[in-house]
Amino acid sequence: MSNMNLYDTIPNNVNLSDDKKLKRALEKWLPDFQSWWMDMGPEGFQANDVYLRTAIDVDPKGWAHFDHVKMPDYRWGIFLAAQEKDRKIGFGDHMGKPVWQEVPGEYRGMLRRLIVTQADTEPASVEQQRLLGQTCPSLYDLRNLFQVNVEEGRHLWAMVYLLHGYFGRDGREEAEALLARRSGNPDKPRILGAFNEPIEDWLSFFMFTMFTDRDGKYQLLALAESGFDPLSRTTRFMLTEEAHHMFVGETGVGRVVERTAQLMKEGNDDVRKAGGVDLPLIQKYLNLWFTLSLDLFGGEVSSNAADFFASGLKGRQKEDRLDEHTALDQYYNLNVFRDGKRTMEEVPLRNALNEVLRDSYVDDCQRGVDRWNKTLEEHGINFELKLPHRSFHRHIGEFANVHFDPEGNFLSDEEWDKRKDEFLPSEEDKVFVKSLMHAVREPGKIANWIAPPKRGINGQPFEFEYVRLS
Ligand SMILES: [Fe+2]
Ligand SMILES: [Fe+2]
Numbered sequence: 329m330s331n332m333n334l335y336d337t338i339p340n341n342v343n344l345s346d347d348k349k350l351k352r353a354l355e356k357w358l359p360d361f362q363s364w365w366m367d368m369g370p371e372g373f374q375a376n377d378v379y380l381r382t383a384i385d386v387d388p389k390g391w392a393h394f395d396h397v398k399m400p401d402y403r404w405g406i407f408l409a410a411q412e413k414d415r416k417i418g419f420g421d422h423m424g425k426p427v428w429q430e431v432p433g434e435y436r437g438m439l440r441r442l443i444v445t446q447a448d449t450e451p452a453s454v455e456q457q458r459l460l461g462q463t464c465p466s467l468y469d470l471r472n473l474f475q476v477n478v479e480e481g482r483h484l485w486a487m488v489y490l491l492h493g494y495f496g497r498d499g500r501e502e503a504e505a506l507l508a509r510r511s512g513n514p515d516k517p518r519i520l521g522a523f524n525e526p527i528e529d530w531l532s533f534f535m536f537t538m539f540t541d542r543d544g545k546y547q548l549l550a551l552a553e554s555g556f557d558p559l560s561r562t563t564r565f566m567l568t569e570e571a572h573h574m575f576v577g578e579t580g581v582g583r584v585v586e587r588t589a590q591l592m593k594e595g596n597d598d599v600r601k602a603g604g605v606d607l608p609l610i611q612k613y614l615n616l617w618f619t620l621s622l623d624l625f626g627g628e629v630s631s632n633a634a635d636f637f638a639s640g641l642k643g644r645q646k647e648d649r650l651d652e653h654t655a656l657d658q659y660y661n662l663n664v665f666r667d668g669k670r671t672m673e674e675v676p677l678r679n680a681l682n683e684v685l686r687d688s689y690v691d692d693c694q695r696g697v698d699r700w701n702k703t704l705e706e707h708g709i710n711f712e713l714k715l716p717h718r719s720f721h722r723h724i725g726e727f728a729n730v731h732f733d734p735e736g737n738f739l740s741d742e743e744w745d746k747r748k749d750e751f752l753p754s755e756e757d758k759v760f761v762k763s764l765m766h767a768v769r770e771p772g773k774i775a776n777w778i779a780p781p782k783r784g785i786n787g788q789p790f791e792f793e794y795v796r797l798s
Contacts, residue, residue: 332385332407339405341386342489353492354406357503361484364507365400368455370477372462374400377796378474379785381572383407383482386565394786396796402478406489409564417555419653420640427557431494435639439556440495442641444502445519446547446563447487448509450480452523453536455511460533463765465775468784469530471794472576476537479569486562494558521723522620529761530778531584531605535617537577538696543624545570546645546689553643578696579781584610585700586779589707600760603776607704607711609761612753614713615734618693619721625686627725628662634678644681645688660684664726665719668738690715721752769797 332341337355344351366374377396382403384393387410415427431439454477464470484506491499509516512524522540527533548570551563588604596602600609626633636642637655647653660680664673677684693715700713717736719727731744734751753761764777772791774780784790 332390334384334403334405336405339403339407341407344406347493350493353500354489357488357492357500360504360507361404361481361488362400364451365454365481368451368458368510369481370399370454370461370474371458373470373474373795374398379471379788379792379794380475380478381786383565383569386410386568391568392786399474399478402481404478404482404485406485407482407565408558408561411557411561415557415560417640418553418647419637419643419655420555421638421654422555422640423653425555427555427560429557431556432639435641436495438635438639439559439641440491440498440502442551442636443487443490443559444506446551447484447491447502447506448519449523449544450483450487451506452509452511452518452520453477453540454480455518456523456525456527456536457533460527460530463530463767464769465530465778466768466773466780466790467771467794467797468774468781468790468792469580469778470769471785472580473533474795476541476573476576479573482569483566486566490558490562520624522617522624525620529758529765530580531610531613531761532617534577534580534584535613537573538581539577539614539617539621539693540624541570541573541577542689542692543621545574546625546685546692549645550642550685553645553647555640559641578699580778581610581614581696582700582703583779583781584777585703585713587777589704589709590779592709593707603764605761605764605777607709607713609753609757611713612751612757613761614697615716615721616752618715622686622690622718623722623724625689626682628664628683628686629675629679629726630682631679633681634676637678637681644684655681662726663718665730665738670736686718690718716751 331343333339336344338344338358375398378399379394379396380402381394384390386407417423417425417427457473457477460473461470488503488506491503509518511518512526517524527536545567548563548567552560552567554560584605588599588607591599591602591604599606655677658677659674660677660683662673662675662680662683664671697713697715704711716734717732719732719736720734722728731739731741733739768775771793780790784792785794
């Protein structure tokens with residue numbers, strides 16, 4: 329057991345009671361967090377008992393704790409992975425030196441920016457998802473939504489701990505600003521694009537947890553390599569929580585695909601009439617959320633990415649599996665679009681690190697899509713879901729301001745306007761998907777447009793009362 333103080337006002341395994349100043353600062357932030365949660369967290373379910381998993385320790389055993397709790401009583405807090413003895417910086421210009429336990433002065437601004445950008449996504453997704461409880465397809469899904477939401481709340485704590493603990497007054501100001509911005513609000517939006525997009529139906533929620541939370545995984549993997557040890561330890565523990573979010577997304581979309589396949593096999597030529605989501609429509613939602621998530625990695629050529637790497641603040645995922653850790657004197661062959669045609673351009677590797685991370689992400693997404701296609705194949709359905717070409721529907725980087733179809737063929741602005749509803753959800757599509765969203769709240773029952781899960785949570789049956797509504 330690490331020294332877990334689970335029942336302190338602020339649960340933690342960082343001996344918070346020994347650091348009076350930090351403890352006071354966080355206790356001052358706590359009521360602001362709580363009121364943000366009541367205002368912007370899941371609407372309408374704060375008084376219900378939810379079957380939640382709570383971390384009671386950071387080792388794998390500490391992960392098996394499930395109980396019915398009210399969300400406001402969730403043990404939000406500060407949990408860091410154990411400190412690795414004699415850990416050294418594993419990449420960049422400071423490679424081989426001991427990791428930093430305090431903020432390196434020359435990188436203070438850069439580090440703060442990295443932390444704030446990550447931190448901002450956590451409350452944003454809770455805000456985006458706050459109304460979904462009202463249209464849940466089953467109690468099982470409702471519970472999974474709330475599990476994701478409370479853990480995003482905890483991720484906010486994880487990042488705010490770093491801001492309060494290591495950045496003094498400007499850290500405290502950033503922590504306050506994190507509770508003041510609002511997803512989708514034009515006057516005080518969240519920092520990154522995808523985190524201002526509305527999530528108003530469960531198909532979008534599953535796509536978001538599949539694709540956007542997976543961007544989170546890759547950002548956390550890169551930050552877990554950080555030479556700033558507290559950031560590395562914080563993100564390493566966040567990754568264990570993040571895995572569940574992607575499980576919710578991948579199996580959620582998988583169950584929609586499964587249900588659609590069943591409806592097709594039952595002889596429904598028009599899946600929509602049968603109350604399901606047709607495969608071309610699933611493809612459009614995939615196209616939307618995959619591309620919004622691709623943008624989160626940033627521009628293909630980025631001097632910021634080079635600086636983050638050189639300074640030892642943000643590495644590549646699983647840096648220790650690579651042979652070479654300076655990324656100097658190496659080049660990346662980048663796919664670009666110049667003067668109306670596709671061509672390759674050599675970019676110094678350090679400048680291409682956003683693209684390197686995006687490559688791993690795309691491969692990971694493809695593995696999930698393959699599993700969905702396997703379901704279709706098992707049902708004998710001749711249809712393949714596909715990740716669109718990387719140039720399609722991008723708003724950041726090389727392909728912003730130019731249009732392509734999902735195969736990567738160039739489209740004039742005029743063609744794009746004419747055809748975009750073929751590729752992305754149209755207004756009509758969105759209205760249709762929303763028309764399917766009726767809450768199903770009896771234990772063991774499920775909405776018509778999605779198949780039940782193969783198994784329940786923590787060995788419980790699907791019929792279990794995952795959320796007590798009365
Ligand atoms: Fe998160
Ligand atoms: Fe997440």
